[in-house]
Structures are given as structure tokens and as C-alpha cells.
Amino acid sequence: MYMHLTPSVPRAKVGREVFQENKTRLESGTGRPRIGPDRPRALDRAAPELGWAVPTPNNLTETPLIVAVKTLKSGHASMAGTLLQEYTKPSLGDAILHTDVNGDTALHHAIRHGHKNLAQKLITARHELSQIVNKYNESPMYIAVMRGFDEVFEQLWNIDHSSHKGPFDDNALHAAVRNANIGIISTIMKDRPELARERNKSGHTPIQYAVNRNQSAVISVILECDQSLGYLVNSNQEDNPLLFSAASRGNVDVAREILMHCPDAPCCNKAGSTILHQAVIEGHVKFVEFILANDQLAKLINIRDSEHYTALHHAVKNCNPAIVRALLAHKEIDVRVYDRQGRPAFWQLTEAMDSAKSLNWNEVFMLMSKADPQATAFYLRQVAMKKITVKSMKEIKSLTARYTNNTSLVAILIATITFAAAFTLPGGYSNDKGIEGLPVMRKKPTFKAFLISDTLAMCSSLAVAFLCILARWEDLKFLLYYRSLTKNLMWFALMTTTVAFATGLYTVVAPQSQWLAILICTLSVCLPFLTYLLGEWPMLKLLYRLGSAFKSNLLNMI
Known part of the structure; x- marks a missing residue:
């Protein structure tokens, strides 16, 4: 051989x-x-x-x-x-x-395996090595850029006719953008700016890679060399401009950099969708706020796409209250623009009726009701309530089982605790002659308060447990009544249980440490209120944001 x-x-x-x-x-x-x-x-x-x-x-x-x-x-x-x-x-x-079976030369392998010094010696020995591309369409320069070997790249770059090809029709500039190598990008843009316009098999130019990766510094370097690159569009079916790609990913810094170099960069694609439409569809609140804060881009707020949807139509349809609130706050918003079916943005809520019990749906409903008081909000609410009722009727058996299981479990737990507390009284029982077996603390007011609150807690929790036996009828009205009644009884049981705990400990601890007894009582009594506050916190925040526009009708449904 x-x-x-x-x-x-x-x-x-x-x-x-x-x-x-x-x-x-x-x-x-x-x-x-x-x-x-x-x-x-x-x-x-x-x-x-x-x-x-x-x-x-x-x-x-x-x-x-x-x-x-x-x-x-x-x-x-x-x-x-x-x-x-x-x-x-x-x-x-x-x-x-x-070359070997894959078309790789010794230079390919030297760069790929990280032998930079040997690679430089090979390049010096024969410049023709820089022109050989393997069967995967990888040139030595492309591999060097992907590995971040700046010295090897510089040596290859200074050779005339050295290949810059990469797989899938990428070139060395694509690779440099992938790695955000500003030095190599600057060199390529200075000497061979035409590489910035080459598209790979996906139709992406190097600057498109930078947009997709949120590389604002890379975009700045490229556009400083050639501002016209900011006006390129993807070679796809809809011809999306660079700003459209930035909106899809919510890359505000990228959009700001593009507009800094190209103030009149295209904002719409061939289908008529704008970057505001795209940002709303993808749910990028920060990008929407960036557009609305820009006087030049804010003109997009009432533009309609191919379905005659404005950005507000899409925001309402997606039940995104943050974006709806931002759009409605703009002075030029028109809430009465009709879509292709002749419906205003408000009626896009009908497309999301499955979410009618969610906080987002209801917040959007309340925001739109306030913004467009003349809309048929009452009718829309009736439609939503009817749909919720029909859905609940279909699921009445599972809903009943779920509520009864949950409430009965908690009720039995409270009943067990309070029943046991009644026979393990604070302070114990007396052994003195004539009063054997009587509670030691029987004459103290706090002990009497303990007995009363413990009795109330046990009775209310037992009542809830037995009500679970009655909740077997597949009737929506009964289920609503059952849920309301058991909810109130459970809250009462929780409050009286904490009072019993507080008064029981106070009776025992107060004679030795008054401040500790008061602290225990305060923490115990505050527990139910703190629990309620935490449970209702999302609703309270919504009430705070909406003020008089807040309505909880749908949220109280099943």
C-alpha cells in the first residue's frame, strides 16, 4: 500500500x-x-x-x-x-x-480538530487547500469561522479565490453571524459585501440570521457597512421583511437597531399583515408597546390584514388583556373597525368562548365594554353565560363529584380536629376532691370562648360533610346553591377553628406570658383573612385595574 x-x-x-x-x-x-x-x-x-x-x-x-x-x-x-x-x-x-472518502483534506481535519498551528502550516504549504470543498459543501474557511479560529480565517481570507462555502448554501458570513464574531463580520463586510446578500436553502441572508438570534450588535455592524440590507425580505411565500421577523420573536432591540439605520424599513408583508399584527398574534407585549411609542410605527394601529382584522381584533381574539389595554390606551385607536364578516373587535370574544370563565377573557370583555359602551355587550354576555351553562350541564356529574369530594375531605378533617379538641381541654381536668373531672380552667372567659368556638366549628364542618350526601342530584341550580352554602359554612368553620385554637392557647399561656398569648391570638385570628386575601388576589388585582368597569357575573358561574 x-x-x-x-x-x-x-x-x-x-x-x-x-x-x-x-x-x-x-x-x-x-x-x-x-x-x-x-x-x-x-x-x-x-x-x-x-x-x-x-x-x-x-x-x-x-x-x-x-x-x-x-x-x-x-x-x-x-x-x-x-x-x-x-x-x-x-x-x-x-x-x-x-481528500478522503468525505472529500476532506488534511486542512479540513486540522481545523475541525482544533490544530490551528498545523492548519496555518498547511495553508502556507499549499494555497490550493483553501479552495477545496468537501462533499458536505464545507470549505476550510467556513469550518474555521464556525470554530472561531480568527487567525486561520485571516490567513485563508488573504488568499485569492479561497472558498467561503458552507452546508445548505451558507457562506462564511452566515457562520460568523451564528457565532456573533464581530471581527470576522467586519472583515467580510469590508472586503466582500456581496456575501451579505447570498441566501441559503432556507432563503435566509446573514442579516436574517442575526435578526432571528436577537443579535443587535451584529446587525449594527452589517448595516453600518450597507444600509440597504435593512430593506431585504425573506424569499418565502409572504415576503416577510426583517422587522416582521423581529416582531415574531419580540426582539425589540433588533427592531430599534434596524429603524435607526433604516427609518423607512418595510413593516408589512405581501399578505398585508403588519409587524403590529404579528407582535399581537405572538403575544409580545413589549414589542407592541415599542411600536405604539414610535410615532412612525403607530400609524399601523388601525391597518387591516387580509381578513380585515386590525391588531385589536387579534388581541381580543387571543384574550390578551395586556395588549388590549395597550392598544386601547393609544389615542388613534378605532374600536369600531369591522372585519370581513362585519364584526367589530369586541365580537372576536365569541371565538374564545371556551375561555369565558377565565380572568383574561373577562378582563378583555370589561376593557372592551368600557372602550365601546355602545356595543352589544349585554347580548355578548348572555351568549357567554348560555354557553357556560350548557357546558356545565354536560359536565354536571363530574362537577358534582369534584366539589363533594373536595369539600367533604376538608370538612371531615376539621370535624375530627375540633371533636378531639373537645376532650383534650386546655389545662386538663381537676383531681381535687369534690370537683374531680371538671376542667381546671372552667371559670375563665377565654375557656368558655374556646368551648363555644370549638362547638361551632365542629357543627358547621359536620353539616358540610352531611350535605355532601345530599349533593347527588344532577341539577345545575342545586349545584350552584350547594357550592354557595358549603363555601360559606367552610369559611365559618375555618374561622371558628382558628378562634378555638387561639383562645385555647391563650387560656394556658397567658398566666405565664401575656405578650406571647396575644401574639398567638393575633396570628391565629388573621389566618382566615390572609387565606381569603391570597385566594382572591387575582380577582382583587383585576378589580383594582378596572375599577367601576369590573363585573364578576361570569366568574361566579360554574
Whole structure:
């Protein structure tokens, strides 16, 4: 398999065993010579003296130089360097340009495996290596940029006609943008700005990559070299401009950078959708606020798309109260623009009736009712309530089972606790003659308060538990009544249980530590109110935001 250039010399002096073992491995087709810690120098001596540098490849079409580069490790650099010296001899011709089965040269492998110094030596040895592209359409320059090897890139860049190709029709600038390598991007834009207009198989230019990755610094460098790139559109069916892509991802910094260099950059695609439509559809509140704060872009607020939807139509349809609130706050908003079916934005809520019990749906409903008082809000509310009622009737059995299971579990737990507390009285029982078995603290007012509150808690919780037995009728009105009654009883049971706990501890602790007893009572009594506040917090925030426009009719339905 291997040609000899020089006469053989005594094998014992050059590490015959090492050489023969590795040569056998190469000729067997593995292409992976085993090089131990003590073997590189022997192989270095063996290779040139035996002439084992001739480019006759193995069955993977790998020459010894390629194999050496692929297996190169720390401390083995001299082996590849020795082979490289042999490959640069005039007698070997173009052997250094040989490729393996994947079309990779030794330079491809050197860059891919991180051997920067060796890669630079290979480039210096033969400039033609910079032009060879493997079967995956990867050039050495593309790999160098992807690995972030600036020195290797500079050396390749300074060679005339060096290839910059990459897979899927990417080029070196695509790779530089992927890595946000400002230095390489600046060099390419200065010397070969035409690469910025090349599209890959997805139709993306390098600046499109930067937009998708929210790389505002990269966009700034590219547009400073060529502002016209800010007006490019994707080569897809809808011809989306760069700002459209930024809106899809909510990249405010990118949009701001594009508009800084290109104030009149396109804001609409071929289908008529604007960047405001897209930001609303994707739910990017910050981007919507950015558009509305820009006097030039705010003109998009009432523009209709192919379905005659404005941005407000989409915001209402998606039940996004934050965006609806931002749009309604703009002075130029028109809430009475009709879509293709002749419906204003308010009526897009009918498309989201399945969410009619959600806070978002109700907040949007209340916001639109306030913004457009003349709309048929009452009728829309009736439609929503009817749909909720019909849906609840279909699920009445599961709803009944869910409510009864949850309430009965909590009710039985409270009843058990309060029943046990009645027989483990605070202070215990007296052993004195004549009053044996009577509570020690029986004369204290707080003890009497403990008994009363404990009794009320047990009775109310037991009542809830037994009401669960009655909640078996598949009737919506009964279920609503049952839920309201049990909810009130459970709150009463919780409050009286905490009062019983507080008064019981006060009776025992107060004689020794008055301040501690008061603290315990305060914390215990505050618990029900704190629980209610936390449970109702989302509703309270909604009430605070909407003020007089707040209506809880639908939220109180099943």
C-alpha cells in the first residue's frame, strides 16, 4: 500500500515495532494508528527514513498525513510536522491535496480538530487547500469561522479565490453571524459585501440570521457597512421583511437597531399583515408597546390584514388583556373597525368562548365594554353565560363529584380536629376532691370562648360533610346553591377553628406570658383573612385595574 522513497535502514534504530504495528493498522483499513506515549518519536523517525509518507491511501482514502492529523494529540505534533515536510517535497506533486472518502483534506481535519498551528502550516504549504470543498459543501474557511479560529480565517481570507462555502448554501458570513464574531463580520463586510446578500436553502441572508438570534450588535455592524440590507425580505411565500421577523420573536432591540439605520424599513408583508399584527398574534407585549411609542410605527394601529382584522381584533381574539389595554390606551385607536364578516373587535370574544370563565377573557370583555359602551355587550354576555351553562350541564356529574369530594375531605378533617379538641381541654381536668373531672380552667372567659368556638366549628364542618350526601342530584341550580352554602359554612368553620385554637392557647399561656398569648391570638385570628386575601388576589388585582368597569357575573358561574 505504501511506496518507499528512500532505502530502508535498520528497523531497530527507528522503532521497527511501533512503525510496523501502525503501518499494519493503516493497511488493514482502520485508518487509526495506535500511538502510545512513548511511540511518537519512534514513528517520527520511522516515517521519513522508511519513506512512509507517500500518499497511497487506505480503504477510507486517507493518506498517512490525514490519519496523522485526525489522530494528532498533545505532544504528537512532531509526527504530523514530519509528514508535512515530506508532503511538501516536489517529488510528491499534489499529494498534499488528496481528500478522503468525505472529500476532506488534511486542512479540513486540522481545523475541525482544533490544530490551528498545523492548519496555518498547511495553508502556507499549499494555497490550493483553501479552495477545496468537501462533499458536505464545507470549505476550510467556513469550518474555521464556525470554530472561531480568527487567525486561520485571516490567513485563508488573504488568499485569492479561497472558498467561503458552507452546508445548505451558507457562506462564511452566515457562520460568523451564528457565532456573533464581530471581527470576522467586519472583515467580510469590508472586503466582500456581496456575501451579505447570498441566501441559503432556507432563503435566509446573514442579516436574517442575526435578526432571528436577537443579535443587535451584529446587525449594527452589517448595516453600518450597507444600509440597504435593512430593506431585504425573506424569499418565502409572504415576503416577510426583517422587522416582521423581529416582531415574531419580540426582539425589540433588533427592531430599534434596524429603524435607526433604516427609518423607512418595510413593516408589512405581501399578505398585508403588519409587524403590529404579528407582535399581537405572538403575544409580545413589549414589542407592541415599542411600536405604539414610535410615532412612525403607530400609524399601523388601525391597518387591516387580509381578513380585515386590525391588531385589536387579534388581541381580543387571543384574550390578551395586556395588549388590549395597550392598544386601547393609544389615542388613534378605532374600536369600531369591522372585519370581513362585519364584526367589530369586541365580537372576536365569541371565538374564545371556551375561555369565558377565565380572568383574561373577562378582563378583555370589561376593557372592551368600557372602550365601546355602545356595543352589544349585554347580548355578548348572555351568549357567554348560555354557553357556560350548557357546558356545565354536560359536565354536571363530574362537577358534582369534584366539589363533594373536595369539600367533604376538608370538612371531615376539621370535624375530627375540633371533636378531639373537645376532650383534650386546655389545662386538663381537676383531681381535687369534690370537683374531680371538671376542667381546671372552667371559670375563665377565654375557656368558655374556646368551648363555644370549638362547638361551632365542629357543627358547621359536620353539616358540610352531611350535605355532601345530599349533593347527588344532577341539577345545575342545586349545584350552584350547594357550592354557595358549603363555601360559606367552610369559611365559618375555618374561622371558628382558628378562634378555638387561639383562645385555647391563650387560656394556658397567658398566666405565664401575656405578650406571647396575644401574639398567638393575633396570628391565629388573621389566618382566615390572609387565606381569603391570597385566594382572591387575582380577582382583587383585576378589580383594582378596572375599577367601576369590573363585573364578576361570569366568574361566579360554574
